[in-house]
Amino acid sequence: MDELTHYIGGKHVKGRSGRFADIYNPATGEVQSKVPLANGSELDEAVAIAAEAQIGWAATNPQKRARVLMKFVDLLHQNMDKLAEALSREHGKTIPDAKGDIIRGLEVAEFCFGAPHLLKGEFTEGAGPGIDMYSLRQPLGVVAGITPFNFPAMIPMWKFCPAIAAGNAFILKPSERDPSVPLMLAELMSEAGLPDGILNVVNGDKEAVDGILDHPLIMAIGFVGSTPIAEYIYGRGCSNGKRVQCFGGAKNHMIIMPDADLDQAVDALVGAGYGAAGERCMAISVAVPVGDATADRLVEKLAPRVEALKIGPYTDGNDVDFGPLVTAQARDRVLGLVNSGVEQGAELVVDGRDFSMQGYENGYFVGGCLFDRVTRDMDIYKQEIFGPVLCVARAENYEEALRLPMENDYGNGTAIFTRDGDAARDFVSRINVGMVGVNVPIPVPLAYHTFGGWKKSGFGDLNQHGPDAFRFYTRTKTVTSRWPSGVKEGAEFVIPTMN
Secondary structure, three states: OEEOEEEEOEEEEOOOOEEEEEEEOOOOEEEEEEEEEOOOOHHHHHHHHHHHHHHHOOOOOOOHHHHHHHHHHHHHHHHHHHHHHHHHHHHOOOHHHHOOOHHHHEEEEEHHHHHHOOOOOOOEEEEEEEEEEEEEEEEEEEEEEEEOOOOHHHHHHHHHHHHHOOOOEEEEOOOOOOOOOHHHHHHHHHOOOOOOOEEEEOOOOOOHHHHHHOOOOEEEEEOOOHHHHHHHHHHHHHOOOOOEEEEEEOEEEEEEEEOOOOOHHHHHHHHHHHHOOOOOOEEEEEEEOOOOHHHHHHHHHHHHHHOOEOOOOOOHOOOOEEOOOOEEEHHHHHHHHHHHHHHHHHHEEEEEOOOOOOOOOOOOOOOOOOOOOOOOOOHHHOOOOOOOOOEOOOOOHHHHHHHHHOOOOOOEEEEOOOOOOHHHHHHEEEEEOOOOEEEEOOOOOOOOEOOOOOOOOEEOOOOOOOOOHHHOOOEEEEEEEEOOOOOOOOOOOOOOOOO
């Protein structure tokens, strides 16, 4: 059995704590490797190395830092197949979906090529007599990212690429469920020319997380995961004086207006609801058709599509629609929620609970499930299922449909499908959700815009990637400079004002 390592100071380092977590093959249920779980002294070592390395890295001009990321992107392309296979083996995603995971992170690295421009400050000449004023954007020092299992390539790159481009050193604590790709990314960054100690991967569990939250040299923390953990990390990190951004859970609604192209809407719902087995924070989990006629037609078209989904391990080829859930616990939780939906009166139109695949009976598979007539008091509506389950919650009219996402605790993503520009504009203007799609089911912004949810989906005032990332990973220093001419006239005891 393979024993993974940490990656500290530009090299692989064996764990010393004596504690390990098993890494499973989600398709078979077999343990395929184990990962060390760091203790406090191991984290301290990584942070000390990072802090020392960061001084020289911050003094490196931004163009040279950007060139490291240029080489890194080239290496990602060269190693795409290897990375995707490792990702699929531990997570369970299909190979095409795994490559999409990597490419979405790669695109953020490409955006960071623009670091020299994004880090420019401002300058005012002649702010007062003989006075110039200017601002600098400077790195924070050592920063950290705590990233989830569902995007083991993309989200680490969303965090460390802008942080490193801005001149920081980075401590990455990836999910212990699928840590191989984060370790591979750190290797590729070293190969691209990143100095030792600037990107460190410290594997661990809550002990490592708490160590990051409390460490006096870690100045900022980015997190993606469930809302309860996001609230915990945000509260504890902020109380320790750190800059913190946390992105939590979601319950994403897609409104289908009576005038929508239903074939297009069904295609969107199948991909957005069941892709990656529903383990996406931007997955559409609630379809809201407006009017019973729209709902009846939608469910009639959806049911055979859900029944026909091809489910299997990534090794079965690129035509597999989705694979297993990441762990047995994740599978059992999803099945428990589906059972609760039946018990609470929702109509289970397509039942995937008994899905089993010959040769993979011990895998963590759940077949596609489709509920109709879901109401807001049901657990399957209130909770983020994070599985291949789509709920249809009918609305009598547009205003009732709008209230469902508006009154939901989460505000990550939402969408409307319609041919009516007026309805779309009204929806975009009024909806209290951070990312909105118009005839687009998963409105994840491209790398040069920012990603972030509202309400209980996001904590902190700056989003991920795009310009916000460079604001988050830097602080502004404002300098007022005066070079007086003539003879010094003596001390000035009054606050300077502009005459």
